[in-house]
Amino acid sequence: MAPPSSSDHPAAAAVEAAGAISKVLIVIAMQTEALPLVNKFQLVEAPTDESVFPKGAPWTRFHGNYKGLHIDLVWPGKDPVLGVDSVGTVSAALVTYASIQLLKPDLIINAGTAGGFKAKGAGIGDVFLATDVAFHDRRIPIPVFDSYGIGARKTFATPNIVKELSLKVGKLSTGDSLDMSPHDESAILSNDATIKDMEGAAVAYVADMFSTPAIFVKAVTDIVDGEKPTAEEFLQxxxxxxxxxxxxxxxxxxxxxxKCISEL
Structure with missing residues (x-):
């Protein structure tokens, strides 16, 4: 992802040359998280026979115009066998890849819920803008491969958004399990994470691959180092x-x- 200065990001230079941001892609994991934004921005669902995605993919796209922006909101859809939201890093990476290739956004917003650590100042309902992302469950104990597995990277810097909206900031750690094993806990502590989710670092990996600026907005549903079981608190x-x-x-x-990309 980008170094601290947004203007140094290779994708930022291209967007800046084109003027104001015009195309925003919102990547979101769950239908429950997606529908309020679909309604807020008055987006319409792309019919199956007009889908830009490959035939057979369960991914769903909503699109429309809002305050001078063209917004595409995508989510991985329902598992075709089990009927549950297709959460996790694999689905998130696939739909992000396809959306970048087909929709060519100027900016990606990965929005979603996350667990938070009270030891790092997180509380239920707090909203964070992630400053860094990393994986906590890709353990490859071989030199250099270990760093690849963690995949730590800076997110695209948006100091003006943070200041103007008074959002909390913190590091995000990503894994494919809702609960936290002792191995995961150790890795999350090493990542110095304030919040943990199941998609963010995967979205960041793909966005980085194609030099597309991406920001990560995460709201806390459960306190990972709290007393309540994670699944119970998440659903509640x-x-x-x-x-x-x-x-x-x-x-x-x-x-x-x-706004232009450098104004974020």
């Missing part, structure tokens, strides 16, 4: 926290409207 808070996520993402998009 999902709807209410999704509303907080909806408000935060709307404010971010409102801020982006009419």
């Amino acid at each position: 808070n999902l709807i209410a926290v999704t509303m907080a996520l909806d408000v935060a993402v709307t404010k971010v998009v409102d801020f982006i409207s009419g």
Whole structure:
């Protein structure tokens, strides 16, 4: 991802040359998280027979125009066998890859819910803008491969968004499990993470590959180092926290409207 200065990002230079940001891609993991934003931005679902995605892919795309921006919102859809949201790094990476290739966004927003660590200042309903991302469950104990597995990278710097919207900031750690094993806990501590999710670092990996600026807006549904079981607390808070996520993402998009990439 980008170094601290946004203007140094190779994709930023290309977008800057074209003027104001015009195409925003929102990548989101769950239908419950996606639908409030679909309604807020008055997006319409692309019919199956007009889908830009390959035949057979369960990925869903909503699109429309909002305050001078063309917004595409994509989510990986439902597992065709089990009927649950296709969460996790594989689905997130695939739909991000396809969306970058086919929709060519100026900027990606990966929005979603996350677990938070009270020891790092996170509370239920807090919304964070991730400053860094890394994986915590790709353990490859071989020199250099170990760093590849962690995949630590800076996110695209947006100091003006942070200042204007008074969002919390913190490092994000990503893995494919909702719970936290002792191995994962050790890796998350090494990543110095404030929040953990199941998609962010995978989206960042693909965005980095194709030099597309990406930012990560995460709302806390459960306290990982708290007393309640993670799954129970996640389900208990999902709807209410999704509303907080909806408000935060709307404010971010409102801020982006009419601005160049260097103004973020």
